[in-house]
Amino acid sequence: MTWSDHCPLHLRVRTPLFRPHQSSWHLNESILSDTLMMETARKTLQDYIADNEMGDTTPLMCWDAHKAVIRRYYIAVCSKRKKELMQAILDLS
Numbered sequence: 693m694t695w696s697d698h699c700p701l702h703l704r705v706r707t708p709l710f711r712p713h714q715s716s717w718h719l720n721e722s723i724l725s726d727t728l729m730m731e732t733a734r735k736t737l738q739d740y741i742a743d744n745e746m747g748d749t750t751p752l753m754c755w756d757a758h759k760a761v762i763r764r765y766y767i768a769v770c771s772k773r774k775k776e777l778m779q780a781i782l783d784l785s
Contacts, residue, residue: 717763720770733765737762743756
């Protein structure tokens, strides 16, 4: 097996020091009602698909990478919106 970012591995480690926690990121469903954001997300995914044709990658690998791309997009957009909202609140003070 070759070690690369195209070879997902699953590792299970049992240690008393490990305490599992909830995932810290969840999709903010309110952004799904923003048509401009949804169009931009659609374009982001179309660009991803165009850049990463299904050549020698498995469908699972393509799906995992797709999730990472769209998650990164939503995190960036939501972070920008939150900063703008906080700045607007500070400007009102």
